[in-house]
Amino acid sequence: MNIDQLFRIHDDEKIGTVFKVDSYSVTVNVPNDEVLNKVSVNGFVILHTSDPNTRLVGRIDRVLRSEMDYGIVEEGTESTYKLLTHNVVHVNALGTLKGPGGGRERASFTRAVEKLPEIGANCFLLLGERLSTFTGLIAYETTEAGRPLSLGSYTMAPNAPALLDGNAFFQRHAMVVGSTGSGKSWTVARIIEQVADLPSSNMVVFDLHGEYEPLSQHANIERFRIAGPGDLGTQSEEVLYLPYWLLGYEDMLALILDRSDENAPNQSMAFSNAVLKAKQNTLLQFDMANELETFTIDSPVPYDIKEVTQELIYLNNERVTSAAGRDVNGPFNGKFNRFIPRLESKISDRRHGFLFQLGEEQLKPTYLEKLAINLMHGSYESKKGVKIIDFSEVPSDILPIIISLVARLIFQVQQWSISNKRHPIALVCDEAHLYLPARDAADASEGRALTHFERIAKEGRKYGVSLVIISQRPSELNKTIISQCNNIVALRLSNQADKSAVTSLLPENLGGIQEILPTLGVGEAVVVGDACLLPSRIKVKEPKYQPNSGSVKFWSKWQETLNEQELIKAISNLRRQTTANE
8 A cells, every 4th residue: 555545545544534623632433333343442543634735643531331211212204212422432542644745755644743633533443554564655655764773573463563763762862671571581582682792882881690691692692791700800891890990980999988977078188089090000110190280089090009008007196296396196196097997808718809909901991992882982993893891790789889980081081082973872871770779769870870861961062972772670770871761661560660660651642552551461662752754553573592590390390300400509609799700
């Protein structure tokens, strides 16, 4: 069917006529009971407007049949006294379909509702071949910029590919949400694979449980992992160290300072002075004269943490001569009795070895360049475009700080890049509710992480940094961050708080989608946002490389014959705090 046929549907095929028009909704009277049986909630309709070359496309929100009083009905030559009914269909406006003309060479669809129908306007169902024709137009509009982002097919039109505008999806940030077992990781893997297929892709995936490891089989995807206790002292290209000197001043304090200590202000001030002095020594050692003139406490300059600790010990034990000539305690004497053991404990903790127990290479200024190239370089010669970072061995108490360290580093490098040389990069934040909680539920380390991610959410688009937020608990996510996500891929959600959190982000005319979320099947999603011209229910296509996120089938497993369990190996891994040599 040609798209022009959507403007020439015969009046005999109408389901009813408009009798009420609101700011974004239309109410249609459907007199025929048999026709009403063909109408389904969340289906699509097309309505006439006063412009013969313009049609309104809408989504069916409600279908009602209300009984009225008994009355006389004329049926041929006879009159029958029967119960009268009133059939009503409520339609939410989705966008405007325009035919060729007015400077347009072909029909086009826009999300803008430019013209609402008049009272008495005809309403038609978009089903079968008509729906496929319309979705074909949507696909054309989406692919004008090149290769589209494809999630799968429309549930109501299985043969029609559901295509998204990749530019809008990443420019405006995105969120993928769904309960455990809904197909969330499957959907994310589908997106990652398609990004990896692009010749100059650039994406970093924060993998908290190692479930996206199978995707590293793709030719343009590589996997890194944060160094665990078993990796310390070894050098491997896949192992990443995140040196403490990359932490900003406030981030470092959130990691080591007890704000409840009455000496906390003195401790932070002395620590700041000691770090500045140690960084100055490094710049002098490596003859970095330009940096020496302008560096600050937050500049990513290596420094020796032992040098800082020794300075604090000296101040803590310092004795000075008073004006009266007596030997008295210095101004900071005894102020660091609790701070120094806390700092030394962090430094010696092997769980934090990727931060503090560094080799000679990680203490050189050139390590920052190497780290940035590994994480941020797009597909180029031997460099792979998609980087998966496995954070599974990072202690949960410092996880927010560590993930935000990577995100902040990427954002700052992008920010200070020459604008015409800046290559866009997307950050995929898996299990985001674990490190991006609501402000009132955040502790000190989570608060620092939120500060960095909130800035990326609000300013990232200017510098080519995009966020893709993944979570099974959208109600627990930071409101500032998710409010900046203008694209939502919502899989099955049953919890009322989670449904409400998603609905609050939708335009008012799409609020009824909340009721669909508990009924979605596995791998089925409602996609709404700037990247999706037609907010739709989509069946997500199976990814080529499936993540290790399948739910354990308890009942089936318990019915199988049990082989020997690897409990001894598990205990060994537990003691070593690593599965690296598994």
